[in-house]
Amino acid sequence: MTHKTKFTRLLALCMLAGLYLSQTVAVQAQAAQDEEIQKMVGEVSADNLRTLVEKMVSFETRHSLSSTTDKKRGIGAAREWVKSEFEKYAKASNGRMTVDMDRYIVKGDGRRIPQDVEMANVVATLKGADPNDDRVIIVAGHLDSRATDVMDAKSKAPGANDDASGVAIVMEMARVMASRQFPATLVFVAFQGEEQGLYGSRHMAERVKKEGWNLVAVLNNDIVGNSYSAEMGIHDNTRVRVFSEATPSNETEEQARLRRTLGSENDGPSRNLARYMKMTGEAYVDQIEVVLGYRPDRFLRGGDHTPFNQQGYAAVRMSEMNEDFDHQHQDVRKENGKQYGDLTEFMDFEYLRKNTAVNLATMANLGRAPQTPEKVGVLTANLTNKTDLKWDAPTKGKKPAGYYILMRETSSQTWDKKFFVKDTKVTLPYSKDNYFFAVQSADELGHTSLPVLPVPVRQ
Numbered sequence: 001m002t003h004k005t006k007f008t009r010l011l012a013l014c015m016l017a018g019l020y021l022s023q024t025v026a027v028q029a030q031a032a033q034d035e036e037i038q039k040m041v042g043e044v045s046a047d048n049l050r051t052l053v054e055k056m057v058s059f060e061t062r063h064s065l066s067s068t069t070d071k072k073r074g075i076g077a078a079r080e081w082v083k084s085e086f087e088k089y090a091k092a093s094n095g096r097m098t099v100d101m102d103r104y105i106v107k108g109d110g111r112r113i114p115q116d117v118e119m120a121n122v123v124a125t126l127k128g129a130d131p132n133d134d135r136v137i138i139v140a141g142h143l144d145s146r147a148t149d150v151m152d153a154k155s156k157a158p159g160a161n162d163d164a165s166g167v168a169i170v171m172e173m174a175r176v177m178a179s180r181q182f183p184a185t186l187v188f189v190a191f192q193g194e195e196q197g198l199y200g201s202r203h204m205a206e207r208v209k210k211e212g213w214n215l216v217a218v219l220n221n222d223i224v225g226n227s228y229s230a231e232m233g234i235h236d237n238t239r240v241r242v243f244s245e246a247t248p249s250n251e252t253e254e255q256a257r258l259r260r261t262l263g264s265e266n267d268g269p270s271r272n273l274a275r276y277m278k279m280t281g282e283a284y285v286d287q288i289e290v291v292l293g294y295r296p297d298r299f300l301r302g303g304d305h306t307p308f309n310q311q312g313y314a315a316v317r318m319s320e321m322n323e324d325f326d327h328q329h330q331d332v333r334k335e336n337g338k339q340y341g342d343l344t345e346f347m348d349f350e351y352l353r354k355n356t357a358v359n360l361a362t363m364a365n366l367g368r369a370p371q372t373p374e375k376v377g378v379l380t381a382n383l384t385n386k387t388d389l390k391w392d393a394p395t396k397g398k399k400p401a402g403y404y405i406l407m408r409e410t411s412s413q414t415w416d417k418k419f420f421v422k423d424t425k426v427t428l429p430y431s432k433d434n435y436f437f438a439v440q441s442a443d444e445l446g447h448t449s450l451p452v453l454p455v456p457v458r459q
């Protein structure tokens with residue numbers, strides 16, 4: 001079904017239900033389409049994803065405390081293989097993609113790390129094509145796996161879904177994107193140490209902060225390849241969750257005061273990154289709905305986006321809609337004829353393909369967009385039923401062709417309507433008291449930056 005017919009059907013449904021569309025359109029405003037992003041999305045292959053996951057499973061365990069010297073079994077061999085695959089993809093990049101093994105020492109804590117251990121993240125970096133654009137976007141999954149006992153580094157821990165699925169997304173994206181140009185720098189990472197306590201992502205988030213990267217988004221993928229919950233009898237490969245924190249973990253007192261005044265507790269940078277992912281992913285990928293999870297993560301669970309949130313960066317987590325806990329963090333075994341363990345046979349590679357495509361479309365659209373507008377303000381000097389917005393063009397990166405103003409009712413979860421303007425100010429015939437607004441920079445092909453919410457200004 002094309003997007004046009006999707007829209008028409010929705011419209012028809014709304015009419016049938018007697019919901020006449022007047023001022024605002026009761027569907028989500030969608031991202032514009034770029035033919036080359038469509039082409040990249042089309043190159044994502046379910047077969048490749050299966051091959052990648054099967055290879056990761058073949059290392060038997062990728063536990064963070066497993067062998068780093070065995071050539072065939074353990075985390076060391078798995079890391080080397082991811083690195084060699086990245087190096088293969090990098091050949092298509094004309095030297096723009098570089099591959100590193102980022103090693104770090106994790107101190108023994110007497111709990112999940114018995115003694116000091118060296119870990120490593122495998123990182124492929126596709127350098128931005130515009131030297132004047134310093135933005136960085138990260139897509140990540142974790143390479144390490146576990147059995148029932150988190151300290152068991154010996155037993156089989158195939159980790160097909162948790163989280164070879166996430167790493168397969170990262171690798172397949174690196175393969176498809178390596179030959180393409182993006183003004184922003186794209187970073188593809190397989191973290192280690194997630195199951196022992198988010199060590200790889202913490203190491204990277206601290207490094208990013210220390211080195212002052214302009215990191216605009218982190219897409220973390222963890223448990224993204226199973227579409228069947230035996231417990232609930234639900235089979236659904238058309239929905240995927242994206243979790244995001246509502247407001248920044250490192251919010252200051254002053255920011256909190258402003259948030260309470262504006263009622264913007266549902267509009268932190270990570271929440272708006274999740275909306276961007278929904279808007280873009282659903283525009284480019286058919287038969288997938290991105291379900292916005294209005295919390296940082298699931299109960300009792302954490303993930304590699306969290307250390308980035310703690311350092312103040314926009315970071316979200318994608319996870320499948322219906323998890324199957326018989327195939328997560330379980331020793332591979334049969335009990336009463338039932339198979340336990342995180343095995344490839346329980347995965348759905350067509351579902352994983354769609355989830356990869358959602359990540360790819362998001363990263364490509366954002367990577368090709370101009371930088372965000374600056375000093376975005378809403379004029380509050382006068383009582384009026386209109387909305388006056390103004391902002392400055394970004395000072396770095398390519399010059400925007402114009403700007404999209406996003407608008408939604410204060411009770412709506414996604415942006416309902418958008419306006420295009422070429423100027424850096426606009427007066428809209430809608431009351432600022434009744435809607436939320438945000439401004440995105442856009443280029444001539446409609447690639448859009450993340451939205452920026454206006455702050456009240458007097459003039």
Ligand SMILES: [Zn+2]
Nearest residue numbers: 162163222223
């Ligand atoms: Zn995981």
